Amino acid sequence: MTTPDFHDQALGARAAAISVATATRATKDAALHAMADALLANELSILVANQEDVERARAAGTSEAIIDRLSLDSSRLAAMAEGLRDLARLADPVGEVTRGWQLPNGVHIDQVRVPLGVVGIIYEARPNVTADAAGICLKSGNACLLRGSSSAVSSNRAIVQALKAGLDKVGVDARAVNLIEGGHEITDVMMAARGLVDVLIPRGGASLIEAVVRGSQVPVLETGTGNCHLYVDSSADQDMACSIMLNAKVQRPSVCNALETLVVNADIAGAFLPTAVDVLVKAGVTVHGDDRAKAIDSRIVDVVDEEWDSEFLSLDIRVAIVDNLDKAIDFIRAHSSGHSETIITNDAAHQKRFIAEVDAAAVLVNASSRFVDGGQFGFGAEIGISTQKLHARGPMALPEMTTTKYVITGDGQIR
Amino acid sequence: MTTPDFHDQALGARAAAISVATATRATKDAALHAMADALLANELSILVANQEDVERARAAGTSEAIIDRLSLDSSRLAAMAEGLRDLARLADPVGEVTRGWQLPNGVHIDQVRVPLGVVGIIYEARPNVTADAAGICLKSGNACLLRGSSSAVSSNRAIVQALKAGLDKVGVDARAVNLIEGGHEITDVMMAARGLVDVLIPRGGASLIEAVVRGSQVPVLETGTGNCHLYVDSSADQDMACSIMLNAKVQRPSVCNALETLVVNADIAGAFLPTAVDVLVKAGVTVHGDDRAKAIDSRIVDVVDEEWDSEFLSLDIRVAIVDNLDKAIDFIRAHSSGHSETIITNDAAHQKRFIAEVDAAAVLVNASSRFVDGGQFGFGAEIGISTQKLHARGPMALPEMTTTKYVITGDGQIR
Numbered sequence: 001m002t003t004p005d006f007h008d009q010a011l012g013a014r015a016a017a018i019s020v021a022t023a024t025r026a027t028k029d030a031a032l033h034a035m036a037d038a039l040l041a042n043e044l045s046i047l048v049a050n051q052e053d054v055e056r057a058r059a060a061g062t063s064e065a066i067i068d069r070l071s072l073d074s075s076r077l078a079a080m081a082e083g084l085r086d087l088a089r090l091a092d093p094v095g096e097v098t099r100g101w102q103l104p105n106g107v108h109i110d111q112v113r114v115p116l117g118v119v120g121i122i123y124e125a126r127p128n129v130t131a132d133a134a135g136i137c138l139k140s141g142n143a144c145l146l147r148g149s150s151s152a153v154s155s156n157r158a159i160v161q162a163l164k165a166g167l168d169k170v171g172v173d174a175r176a177v178n179l180i181e182g183g184h185e186i187t188d189v190m191m192a193a194r195g196l197v198d199v200l201i202p203r204g205g206a207s208l209i210e211a212v213v214r215g216s217q218v219p220v221l222e223t224g225t226g227n228c229h230l231y232v233d234s235s236a237d238q239d240m241a242c243s244i245m246l247n248a249k250v251q252r253p254s255v256c257n258a259l260e261t262l263v264v265n266a267d268i269a270g271a272f273l274p275t276a277v278d279v280l281v282k283a284g285v286t287v288h289g290d291d292r293a294k295a296i297d298s299r300i301v302d303v304v305d306e307e308w309d310s311e312f313l314s315l316d317i318r319v320a321i322v323d324n325l326d327k328a329i330d331f332i333r334a335h336s337s338g339h340s341e342t343i344i345t346n347d348a349a350h351q352k353r354f355i356a357e358v359d360a361a362a363v364l365v366n367a368s369s370r371f372v373d374g375g376q377f378g379f380g381a382e383i384g385i386s387t388q389k390l391h392a393r394g395p396m397a398l399p400e401m402t403t404t405k406y407v408i409t410g411d412g413q414i415r
Numbered sequence: 416m417t418t419p420d421f422h423d424q425a426l427g428a429r430a431a432a433i434s435v436a437t438a439t440r441a442t443k444d445a446a447l448h449a450m451a452d453a454l455l456a457n458e459l460s461i462l463v464a465n466q467e468d469v470e471r472a473r474a475a476g477t478s479e480a481i482i483d484r485l486s487l488d489s490s491r492l493a494a495m496a497e498g499l500r501d502l503a504r505l506a507d508p509v510g511e512v513t514r515g516w517q518l519p520n521g522v523h524i525d526q527v528r529v530p531l532g533v534v535g536i537i538y539e540a541r542p543n544v545t546a547d548a549a550g551i552c553l554k555s556g557n558a559c560l561l562r563g564s565s566s567a568v569s570s571n572r573a574i575v576q577a578l579k580a581g582l583d584k585v586g587v588d589a590r591a592v593n594l595i596e597g598g599h600e601i602t603d604v605m606m607a608a609r610g611l612v613d614v615l616i617p618r619g620g621a622s623l624i625e626a627v628v629r630g631s632q633v634p635v636l637e638t639g640t641g642n643c644h645l646y647v648d649s650s651a652d653q654d655m656a657c658s659i660m661l662n663a664k665v666q667r668p669s670v671c672n673a674l675e676t677l678v679v680n681a682d683i684a685g686a687f688l689p690t691a692v693d694v695l696v697k698a699g700v701t702v703h704g705d706d707r708a709k710a711i712d713s714r715i716v717d718v719v720d721e722e723w724d725s726e727f728l729s730l731d732i733r734v735a736i737v738d739n740l741d742k743a744i745d746f747i748r749a750h751s752s753g754h755s756e757t758i759i760t761n762d763a764a765h766q767k768r769f770i771a772e773v774d775a776a777a778v779l780v781n782a783s784s785r786f787v788d789g790g791q792f793g794f795g796a797e798i799g800i801s802t803q804k805l806h807a808r809g810p811m812a813l814p815e816m817t818t819t820k821y822v823i824t825g826d827g828q829i830r
Contacts, residue, residue, distance in 0.1 A: 101793070117804070251829075355822050357433065361820065410779070412655040
């Protein structure tokens with residue numbers, strides 16, 4: 001199989017982007033259903049291709065956790081197809097008039113949502129992202145260049161072939177969906193493709209995101225890592241604090257909105273911490289902590305300095321003791337990755353200060369950070385969670401995959 | 416005078432950003448008036464400093480056009496002060512709830528506008544931008560790092576000193592406004608200051624913008640150049656086309672929303688072009704054109720190929736003849752900088768297609784592109800016109816100087 005030329009694919013995507021940008025919702029929804037149908041119709045070839053990837057990964061000594069992320073079966077494929085049908089049920093963001101007004105001279109101005117154009121997505125092992133990202137891009141009127149992991153290349157080829165067949169079936173330009181193959185250098189080519197690619201979205205671990213953010217000349221929509229804190233204030237309902245802490249830490253530890261660091265007010269640390277450690281240890285969590293925390297509970301083990309800034313993404317948690325709200329806010333400012341930060345408190349003034357002074361995509365009061373998620377928010381689709389400040393911050397869904405255009409109509413007005 | 420250390424200034428700005436982010440509108444408006452008062456109170460020292468810059472520029476053989484942009488006098492200084500007072504009259508974008516909803520489990524979510532943080536602005540000769548940018552940043556709750564042209568350094572020092580005195584007077588942290596001095600290398604330091612600077616905004620010519628967009632690791636809000644086209648359709652009201660063309664070209668030729676290229680439908684070129692050239696030549700405009708245009712009117716001079724992609728910013732215009740709307744859209748797609756593109760037509764289907772298929776920050780029907788401006792839009796303030804697709808597209812005003820934060824409140828909800 002010869003690798004398609006990136007430049008040809010990008011030009012094809014630009015041409016397709018013009019037609020999908022103006023496609024009606026009915027056309028796009030029909031295409032999403034056709035893509036879902038094609039995934040199911042090609043189940044055998046997709047699963048055979050996936051088996052190749054899995055065997056290659058096993059031969060290379062890949063960990064079982066990663067092999068699990070890579071593996072497809074009938075039910076996972078059905079879920080991918082259902083994901084595309086779910087997208088068909090969502091409102092079309094394109095064409096929404098976000099503002100409109102008339103100038104004194106009668107000139108009318110509308111600000112209208114339009115697609116971004118050609119979106120490049122650089123992602124890691126999970127092949128389900130391929131269908132998911134292609135569907136989100138199509139529904140938002142964008143063409144996409146999908147740069148999946150080389151470890152999933154056989155699966156991705158089979159999936160994209162099916163998706164393109166689905167597009168063909170309903171007469172949508174199949175160049176709207178493209179798999180970008182090739183070695184590591186192709187990522188550099190994508191990052192340099194200013195003018196050809198409108199936006200790049202890295203989805204994956206911290207090092208992938210950092211490399212794209214630093215290296216790209218194409219504008220980047222950054223999906224961020226989550227070094228999330230939970231501050232237990234002196235006025236907290238301690239049972240609630242324990243329950244939210246446990247949920248945020250263990251309900252799904254490998255994701256970005258999971259809890260990494262517990263920050264406890266010194267006034268209640270003596271009462272709260274032993275109960276909290278009980279609950280955590282029972283759930284299989286290793287508790288690391290600073291010297292003050294260790295002095296309160298001997299089950300707490302060391303934390304090395306640099307660990308305060310990273311994600312565990314595992315059944316580990318860190319505990320820091322602080323003297324008051326100011327110190328808690330300072331501590332979170334120093335270590336937060338700007339994703340989701342929580343306070344447990346019954347003090348209204350403390351709620352207000354935490355909300356105002358902590359700089360993150362989401363600040364939570366008395367609720368689990370696990371709610372910071374496009375699905376939980378009710379968005380129905382999510383391309384990632386942005387921790388950057390420009391364009392989109394927090395869960396990114398269909399509207400975040402668009403830009404706007406001012407449409408100005410007059411009858412001869414001049415300045 | 417010793418140059419302050421950039422790192423110290425940036426850290427000071429980050430500290431000040433926390434307090435200005437949560438300052439009330441009343442405090443910020445009082446600060447804007449105090450800044451305006453301080454500019455007027457320091458008129459003498461500012462004008463003396465400006466005289467130094469002007470003399471240095473003259474000695475260096477700078478063109479009179481640039482010296483005019485650099486020069487201040489009492490009335491220009493009064494206009495700068497008035498600009499700050501105008502900002503005090505505008506609504507505060509910070510705290511606006513842009514969306515809000517409740518989850519089925521009772522968790523409440525608000526999306527709230529918050530400041531970006533520390534904004535770096537890199538700009539060229541005009542010293543009035545110093546006060547203007549400082550005011551826009553303060554009103555939107557941001558601290559700023561102002562990197563003006565070295566040719567205006569004496570003026571900028573005197574202006575920033577006055578602005579800081581104004582902030583001091585009302586008890587706002589004066590580290591919210593900073594002049595960044597030093598050689599060319601300091602721009603590189605700013606572009607690398609990821610984590611210290613939240614956003615960089617280049618304001619100036621195409622080469623400055625391109626250098627910042629390509630070189631920056633800090634996210635960039637790009638203010639773009641305008642290679643603006645006007646397409647005269649076969650169904651156009653030709654008198655209206657002439658009037659809008661003239662206004663867009665000559666009312667202020669040096670700005671980004673001025674007209675650069677006239678695209679004329681071949682069916683009406685024989686009738687329209689001689690009149691259009693009459694009007695243009697009378698207004699002192701040199702008309703360049705392709706071979707088909709030159710064959711119609713002998714007053715049209717050559718255009719060299721690469722000129723189709725650049726801005727004249729002068730009393731020059733290019734004319735291209737195209738066979739139909741498709742060719743006009745293709746032509747504009749090939750040469751547009753994505754700023755403002757206009758069609759003159761009475762054909763509703765052509766209006767609709769032009770609006771949908773031309774990819775620009777603003778598309779205009781039967782109106783002058785000179786309206787694409789924050790002031791004309793009624794925004795009351797403008798930091799520049801974005802031709803990029805992320806975050807902001809078109810005139811950028813106070814809301815575009817903010818990001819959002821999700822504020823999530825519950826009473827113990829977990830997943």
